[in-house]
Amino acid sequence: MRVAFLGATKGMGRALARLMAERGDSICLLGRNPEDLERSAADLGVYGNGPAVPCVPCDLENPESFTTAIESSSEALGGLDAVVVSAGVFAPQEELEADPELVERLLRVDFTNTVLFCEAAKKALLAEAAGTLCVFSSVAGERGRKPVIIYGAAKAGLTRYLEGLDHKHNGDGLRVVTVKPGFVKTSMTAGLQPPPFAGEPEGVARQVLRAIDRGTPVVYTPSIWRLIMAVIRALPRAVMRRVGF
Amino acid sequence: MAEPPLSTISGWGRQSALGRELVGEDLEKLSLRASLSRGLGRSYGDSSLPADDQRTVLNTRFADRILHFDQETGAIRAESGLALSELNRLLMPRGYFTPVSPGTSFVTLGGLVAADVHGKNQHRDGNFGDHVTALKMRVGDGSIIECSPEEHPDLFFATVGGMGLTGHILEVEFALRRIPSEWVWQENRRIHDIDEFQDALEEAASEWPYSMGWIDCLARGKNMGRGILMTGDWAEPEHAPPTPPKPGFRPSLRFDFPSWALNGLTIRAFNELYYRKQWRHESSGIVSYASFTYPLDAIRSWNRMYGRRGFTQYQCVLPREAGRSSARRVLEVLTARGGASFLCVIKDFGRESCGLLSFPRPGITLALDIAVRDDTQALVDALNEQVLREGGRIYLAKDSFTRREHFEAMEGKRLDEFKAVRDRWDPERRFQSAQSVRLLGD
Numbered sequence: 001m002r003v004a005f006l007g008a009t010k011g012m013g014r015a016l017a018r019l020m021a022e023r024g025d026s027i028c029l030l031g032r033n034p035e036d037l038e039r040s041a042a043d044l045g046v047y048g049n050g051p052a053v054p055c056v057p058c059d060l061e062n063p064e065s066f067t068t069a070i071e072s073s074s075e076a077l078g079g080l081d082a083v084v085v086s087a088g089v090f091a092p093q094e095e096l097e098a099d100p101e102l103v104e105r106l107l108r109v110d111f112t113n114t115v116l117f118c119e120a121a122k123k124a125l126l127a128e129a130a131g132t133l134c135v136f137s138s139v140a141g142e143r144g145r146k147p148v149i150i151y152g153a154a155k156a157g158l159t160r161y162l163e164g165l166d167h168k169h170n171g172d173g174l175r176v177v178t179v180k181p182g183f184v185k186t187s188m189t190a191g192l193q194p195p196p197f198a199g200e201p202e203g204v205a206r207q208v209l210r211a212i213d214r215g216t217p218v219v220y221t222p223s224i225w226r227l228i229m230a231v232i233r234a235l236p237r238a239v240m241r242r243v244g245f
Numbered sequence: 246m247a248e249p250p251l252s253t254i255s256g257w258g259r260q261s262a263l264g265r266e267l268v269g270e271d272l273e274k275l276s277l278r279a280s281l282s283r284g285l286g287r288s289y290g291d292s293s294l295p296a297d298d299q300r301t302v303l304n305t306r307f308a309d310r311i312l313h314f315d316q317e318t319g320a321i322r323a324e325s326g327l328a329l330s331e332l333n334r335l336l337m338p339r340g341y342f343t344p345v346s347p348g349t350s351f352v353t354l355g356g357l358v359a360a361d362v363h364g365k366n367q368h369r370d371g372n373f374g375d376h377v378t379a380l381k382m383r384v385g386d387g388s389i390i391e392c393s394p395e396e397h398p399d400l401f402f403a404t405v406g407g408m409g410l411t412g413h414i415l416e417v418e419f420a421l422r423r424i425p426s427e428w429v430w431q432e433n434r435r436i437h438d439i440d441e442f443q444d445a446l447e448e449a450a451s452e453w454p455y456s457m458g459w460i461d462c463l464a465r466g467k468n469m470g471r472g473i474l475m476t477g478d479w480a481e482p483e484h485a486p487p488t489p490p491k492p493g494f495r496p497s498l499r500f501d502f503p504s505w506a507l508n509g510l511t512i513r514a515f516n517e518l519y520y521r522k523q524w525r526h527e528s529s530g531i532v533s534y535a536s537f538t539y540p541l542d543a544i545r546s547w548n549r550m551y552g553r554r555g556f557t558q559y560q561c562v563l564p565r566e567a568g569r570s571s572a573r574r575v576l577e578v579l580t581a582r583g584g585a586s587f588l589c590v591i592k593d594f595g596r597e598s599c600g601l602l603s604f605p606r607p608g609i610t611l612a613l614d615i616a617v618r619d620d621t622q623a624l625v626d627a628l629n630e631q632v633l634r635e636g637g638r639i640y641l642a643k644d645s646f647t648r649r650e651h652f653e654a655m656e657g658k659r660l661d662e663f664k665a666v667r668d669r670w671d672p673e674r675r676f677q678s679a680q681s682v683r684l685l686g687d
């Protein structure tokens with residue numbers, strides 16, 4: 001599989017890219033820090049025990065870079081079978097409420113620009129006649145919740161967008177995989193108290209890779225979060241107003 | 246970036262301290278904000294704990310990228326949070342293994358260097374630090390530098406075995422060792438008393454690359470120090486099973502045992518059973534490297550067996566000059582106080598260490614796992630007094646009870662040299678741990 005990967009430098013993206021490299025997939029790394037990309041490329045090169053891993057600059061804060069980045073990665077790999085987006089940012093609700101600029105940036109990165117990036121990726125994949133677009137959204141987008149009002153809204157928008165893409169293009173050979181992680185122990189969540197059923201990036205990566213191979217449209221990961229979210233979605237408004245989560 | 250919240254940070258023996266723990270992939274950035282690095286917290290005592298609750302420690306476990314690996318030579322360079330378990334998983338199938346391994350694979354490269362870890366092959370291959378070719382570090386004045394046996398050697402040799410007190414290790418470069426298979430030819434032999442043990446280890450040293458012994462710590466009198474000598478060597482492919490060993494299921498202890506669970510009786514039963522299991526005088530066979538090197542890794546969080554008060558490991562080395570019965574005299578201190586050790590390991594050291602404050606030196610080492618009770622401090626004091634009489638010293642990576650005056654008496658000149666390097670590289674003592682406050686007076 002030839003994969004363009006945005007967000008493989010850290011967290012769940014790093015774990016997933018390593019799994020892919022280890023089984024022999026060709027990866028092109030997209031990211032905002034060229035020096036750091038090279039370090040990840042070296043790492044994936046050892047995991048893959050194969051040819052060098054190409055890197056392409058791409059910053060989610062800079063939509064002008066998207067089309068070129070996708071084109072360059074397609075060129076580097078000789079075509080694309082999949083595009084993975086695990087890049088994203090998070091900020092706690094209190095911090096966002098104190099800083100309107102941060103709100104604007106988070107909405108732009110996690111929603112607007114992620115959608116724009118997916119639009120560019122979609123075009124490239126449709127041109128290949130078949131391909132997978134795998135994007136990390138979140139369970140935070142499932143229900144308006146006090147600790148993640150703004151982040152959750154961005155992810156809710158992203159989830160809806162991906163759902164629409166799936167509905168429209170499934171027949172054209174575009175397989176859209178929406179990943180909805182629950183709480184996963186990465187540096188994004190460091191400093192937050194992990195709830196029961198918190199996941200590890202490696203476990204998430206295995207599950208997501210299976211979903212990519214099978215074309216599963218929606219993955220809750222760790223799986224238990226499907227159940228947890230079903231319960232949370234079913235809670236009446238009166239209850240949601242009272243609880244802290 | 247927000248300050249990490251105040252939390253309880255603990256070592257493997259479950260001693261804990263309040264402090265702030267940073268975690269993230271970018272060690273260059275984060276190390277500016279921390280006064281100590283820590284890895285997977287497998288040191289037993291307080292060496293990876295913050296000096297006080299105002300301090301921030303940097304957890305390196307997410308900084309685990311391999312930056313260079315040469316399949317021809319085995320030379321490798323990686324970020325310091327890389328776990329040995331992952332390195333083994335990835336590179337053993339390609340014929341490479343760490344030159345030195347502790348008894349658990351859940352340690353980071355940074356921890357291997359900072360404790361200058363020794364393994365079952367110390368008598369041949371020395372410590373981990375002997376195989377390190379370069380370190381990238383964040384030092385006291387805030388700069389990032391590369392050090393090696395040639396470049397800033399004073400900093401390098403103080404960092405090897407320096408328990409994190411000379412700065413943050415960001416990257417480690419070292420040489421892996423070629424192995425013929427992932428299987429080990431293991432031979433076990435019953436040993437009848439402690440003096441026989443010292444002799445047997447010495448004999449085994451010339452014949453076997455890997456050796457260590459397990460002692461039944463409850464056997465007294467003429468049986469004192471009886472146990473099993475375990476030796477091993479890599480199996481050649483023609484003797485090994487055709488497929489690599491399967492990673493086993495690893496159950497986890499999810500709750501604390503009550504403190505009465507480990508008492509004299511259960512410890513006695515375990516040790517008796519373990520000794521009898523080796524019912525033949527000798528046995529041998531092919532085993533997986535994991536069952537040979539990491540028997541304790543089979544159960545995750547086994548430290549919870551000791552209950553909430555936790556446990557300590559007392560590990561000392563007795564120099565060769567102390568003579569044949571030195572180990573007997575130390576064990577006598579333990580038994581005289583009615584101290585019970587669940588697990589007791591013995592191993593000979595054959596090589597001097599390169600690190601300024603490294604633990605190993607030629608002689609015999611004993612490691613005793615001891616549940617923390619009201620009298621543990623008194624027991625450790627008594628053991629330390631005996632070790633001082635033998636001219637020996639203790640292992641900082643295991644320690645949480647040694648008194649400063651005992652430590653100073655054991656280390657003498659070495660400690661002065663270590664302090665001199667710290668004065669040069671970190672005069673303001675930016676780098677501190679709970680252990681350095683206790684033992685170095687920081």
Ligand SMILES: Cc1cc2nc3c(=O)[nH]c(=O)nc-3n(C[C@H](O)[C@H](O)[C@H](O)COP(=O)(O)OP(=O)(O)OC[C@H]3O[C@@H](n4cnc5c(N)ncnc54)[C@H](O)[C@@H]3O)c2cc1C
Nearest residue numbers: 284285286287288347348353355356359362363408409414
């Ligand atoms: C079951 C078991 C068996 C063991 N067997 C052995 C054995 O056979 N031989 C042996 O020698 N040891 C043994 N140990 C001890 C263990 O190998 C050491 O304590 C090792 O240092 C733990 O590594 P860690 O990554 O968990 O480090 P931590 O415990 O987190 O830290 C240990 C020390 O290293 C320092 N440190 C860690 N990372 C860095 C860094 N990046 N930069 C600067 N300083 C750093 C810390 O400040 C601290 O002083 C054993 C431990 C266990 C639990």
Ligand SMILES: NC(=O)c1ccc[n+]([C@@H]2O[C@H](COP(=O)([O-])OP(=O)(O)OC[C@H]3O[C@@H](n4cnc5c(N)ncnc54)[C@H](OP(=O)(O)O)[C@@H]3O)[C@@H](O)[C@H]2O)c1
Nearest residue numbers: 007009010011012059060087088136138181183184186188
């Ligand atoms: N962790 C969780 O519990 C959790 C739960 C639900 C959903 N998620 C979502 O899952 C995804 C992965 O999360 P994670 O925890 O693995 O995150 P992470 O460890 O913080 O990694 C985030 C990744 O995004 C990249 N990134 C951030 N901003 C970028 C930008 N402007 N341009 C390019 N790349 C950028 C980072 O690259 P740099 O190296 O350049 O910083 C990094 O590779 C995210 O979308 C997150 O919202 C996470």
